Amino acid sequence: MALKKHIIDLQVVSVEALGERFVLLKCTDPNAPLPPMMPGQFAQLRVDGSKETFLRRPISINFVDAKQNQIWFLVQLVGAGSRALGRLKEGDTLNALLPLGNGFSMPVSAEKKHLLVGGGVGTAPLLYLGAQMNLMGMRPTFLLGARTKDMLLQMEDFQRVGDVYVTTEDGSAGEKGFVTQHSILFKQHFDRISVCGPSPMMKAVAKFARANSVPCEVSLENMMACGLGACLCCVEKTVKGNVCVCTEGPVFDINELTWE
Amino acid sequence: MANLSTSIGALQMKNPVMTASGTFGYGIEFEDVVDLTAIGGIIVKGTTFLPRQGNDYPRMAETPSGMLNCVGLQNKGVQYFCETIYPKIRKIDTQMIVNVSGSSPEDYARCAECIDALEDIHAIELNISCPNVHDGGMAFGVTTEGASSVVRAVRKAYGKTLIVKLSPNVTDIVSIAKAVEAEGADSVSLINTLMGTAIDIEKRKRMLSIGTGGLSGPCVKPVALRMVYQVAKAVNIPVIGLGGIASATDAIEFIMAGASAIEIGTANFLDPAISAKVAQGINDWLDAHNIASVRDIIGVAE
Incomplete structure (x- = not known):
């Protein structure tokens, strides 16, 4: 039984730089308890404000603090999208589609x-x-x-x-x-x-x-667009043929993969 | 509350908003986050007679206000669709439409014939415009002879509403539209993706596994809108407009250009609930302008 997916306007509680290349975002849902999420699942975070960062960014769930109703995302600043996430400030809204994939x-x-x-x-x-x-x-x-x-x-x-x-x-x-x-x-x-x-x-x-x-x-991190198994972009070759990492993964038993 | 109902040939829809093939799965993937019954029609992913593995990874590249993809029609074949997917989607209260592809006119016709037997599927969209497969796909959609040959074969095998999806990668899309109309198509939908590429300058390599892909998203909207306007003026069958639609305003532009219905594609990836919002937004605009029915604005743009 898959966990129900949600689109939530999260509120950024804190943005902590971990060295020069990483940012830890702690977010909450100001209106409701966060939905159940499994370790290994991920969120598709919306990155607005630039034509270069058109698609959502898949980011794994770093931690869920049930008591504080917080979800954490650890973001490596590599491209325009992750750097935009790194520029978020306390109180900003972060639109998230979650939880996605299998843990x-x-x-x-x-x-x-x-x-x-x-x-x-x-x-x-x-x-x-x-x-x-x-x-x-x-x-x-x-x-x-x-x-x-x-x-x-x-x-x-x-x-x-x-x-x-x-x-x-x-x-x-x-x-x-x-x-x-x-x-x-x-x-x-x-x-x-x-x-x-x-x-x-x-x-x-x-x-x-x-x-x-x-x-x-x-846990694989192939490039993806939708995160819901619709665009078929994030495929990995497996013993069952090409499958979507977003819905069949991102976590795979190594025996399912065709790695040498 | 304006009247949003529209029709494509014999196909009746509660509103003009459809989701484009390959961007919305079989609909059920999105049911947690959007009310599927608020959508006029759902065009499910491209289906071929035999299963296809599609192209190798990587299959996408993000581009300014859009994306390239070269999925290559990965699907489990029409038999899997009929036996496994159809029972799950047939009772959803919207028009479920199957996008059909193939590698020869006979191949398209065999697939369409299988779909014809499904009583709750009232239309197919014929994909003669996929830029990402070598055998068939766009090869049929770029000449009037090729397009005609596929539509002729499918028209014999398929009795319900037949929509033909056109490629923008042609010198004269109007002539292709007229050719498929002459072969008995009930409607044309346009545009499919524009062929493009992207290069990783550090690797000195094209980013997609097959080198090229189809461009979609808001960046293609002006091109799509121009083609819809031209085709709608030239044919007597209903036109379905798509290409970069991401808001109710975009949708109304296409309707005013002559589209009887519209499809939302890439925007589903940004906001999986966008289709229901666009349907609501069209209603709100019509109400605000005291227009009784969406049919009153089809093709009104000068």
Whole structure:
């Protein structure tokens, strides 16, 4: 049963710059409780005010704070659209279509060891995923990768939710190298891995998971227009043929994909 | 409350607002966020006789006030539509119309024949103008002979309202419109997308997997409006206008240019509820100007 989708005029509560390349938007619905949303789902955010940013921008749900009725979006400032989102101010309206797509599978029991692997801005949905696992009495393990220490985001939030291990490419924090080289992977056994990050990183983790027979899900971020399965632009090749990432994903079991 | 009802041949619609093929799925994808019964007609995604995988990713590029796409008619085929989708949509209180495509006149006709058997589908829109497939598609829509051959074959196989969607990628759209009218089309809809491209300058590469795509969105509106005006003056069958419509004002422009109904396409991606808002907006404008019926403004632009 899919969760009901809504178009909501969210109100921006705060805009926090995380270094020079990222912005954390905290928003609320001033008129009603936010609808139920699953970790791994995303929102299509409307970016107005410029002919260059014509379409909505798909942004993953970073966190939902039910008590404060807040939804968080972690935005990497890459193009005109994300930079427009980064210029929002407290009190501004942000039109959102949500929740969209399918979330990550939740663990079947609290005893299971669950590893959440994130790279760059791809760490965003893992915070909400970890927090939902906490509600099940489970403390997940995070393995987070970034180019440098400055690009590790929301570390205090992640540490509150789970056990955090880190790699940086320059060795400025945690172990030097890529997430797939981290020693935790070779010291501990995990029952399931959930991954979100750059495509080469997800493919490397998928390869590790397959080699060790660990169930693994990855979250894709193909370019899309509608977010509702209508435009058929965001397709990924799968064992079932071309499918829309927005409706069949963005989270896929690696066995559904045609990755080598 | 103005009278918004309009007709396309024998097809009666409660209002002139339709959703364009390929931008609104089968309608049901949007039912959480818009009242489907507030829409005059829903043209479901392009359907072919056999399933098609479409083109490779990437299939889209954002452009100023618009977008390019090269989806390439991905769909699960007419049998899947009839068995799996039709039972879910047949009772929705609006006109459900199927967009039909093919790679030869016989192929179009076979697909249309399957749709003809569905009692709650009263019209098809023939896509002879898709710029994103090599076999068929736009190849038929850019010559009067090609367009005529498809419409002739389908007209024999399909007895209900037959709408033919025209390509703007031609030197004289009026001659194509007249040719399909002569073969028995009940209506023409225009325009399909304009062929274009976009380049990623860092990669020195075109952004779409097949190099080119169809341009849509507000950027094409003036071109579409001009073509609707020209065609509406030249043919005696009802015209359906589309191309960049994103507001009630846009819709009224097309109606005044001669369109008996309009389709909303790319704007559905920005606001999935836009079609119902445009229908309401047309009503409000008519009321504010004391005009009793939308039919009173069809083609009134000088």
